[in-house]
Amino acid sequence: PLDFLLEAARRAPIVPVLIVEQSEVAADLARALVDGGLTIAEVTLRTPSGFAVIEAMKAAAPELIVGAGTVLTGSDVENSISAGADFLVSPGMSPRLLDALGERRKIMIPGIATATEAMCRYEEGFGLLKLFPASVVGGVGALKGFASPLPHMRFMPTGGVTEADAGNYLALPNVFAVGGSWIASSADIAAADWRGISTKATRALARA
Numbered sequence: 001p002l003d004f005l006l007e008a009a010r011r012a013p014i015v016p017v018l019i020v021e022q023s024e025v026a027a028d029l030a031r032a033l034v035d036g037g038l039t040i041a042e043v044t045l046r047t048p049s050g051f052a053v054i055e056a057m058k059a060a061a062p063e064l065i066v067g068a069g070t071v072l073t074g075s076d077v078e079n080s081i082s083a084g085a086d087f088l089v090s091p092g093m094s095p096r097l098l099d100a101l102g103e104r105r106k107i108m109i110p111g112i113a114t115a116t117e118a119m120c121r122y123e124e125g126f127g128l129l130k131l132f133p134a135s136v137v138g139g140v141g142a143l144k145g146f147a148s149p150l151p152h153m154r155f156m157p158t159g160g161v162t163e164a165d166a167g168n169y170l171a172l173p174n175v176f177a178v179g180g181s182w183i184a185s186s187a188d189i190a191a192a193d194w195r196g197i198s199t200k201a202t203r204a205l206a207r208a
């Protein structure tokens with residue numbers, strides 16, 4: 001079900017994690033990311049405007065795959081889908097969230113930090129997982145360690161990933177994308193630095 005995401009990640013395997021205060025900038029931001037060569041973005045639900053941002057980004061750049069991040073509750077799931085989110089991301093999983101997801105777990109990338117969590121999510125039907133917070137829970141070494149005993153699982157490390165180490169993650173066969181806020185930081189967005197965001201995206205893709 002997330003094949004469209006894997007296909008987009010093969011073209012551009014870097015997912016900007018966005019914290020956007022004002023939905024008014026969403027269209028410019030979406031176009032800046034596409035101009036920079038990106039195919040996927042994750043809008044966190046850490047601001048009240050998150051759902052409006054998802055909707056506005058999809059309207060401005062229909063070719064951009066836009067996910068909702070920081071999905072914690074059943075209402076986050078409902079509102080994200082209503083806003084047009086193509087996929088969902090969470091920092092972890094809870095029994096209530098799992099229950100609320102139902103069939104929509106097919107478009108969810110849940111966060112995990114250990115082999116046990118990865119095994120639990122896999123049993124529950126999640127195929128793609130987010131290693132979170134990647135730099136703290138073992139980073140490249142942890143993913144190398146997971147590869148042999150957990151060969152069916154594919155990861156999107158996020159949390160503390162930098163432009164300098166994105167390529168090290170992406171060189172691993174069990175990593176399909178990396179996520180991070182450095183491409184379009186809150187400061188970049190507040191400053192409306194669309195050209196700077198495009199440049200960082202292009203540079204990161206070239207290095208990766």
Ligand code: 3PG
Pocket residue numbers: 017158159160161179180181182
């Ligand atoms: C987050 O939680 O904000 C994301 O995982 C991104 O983390 P980063 O700011 O360390 O890139």
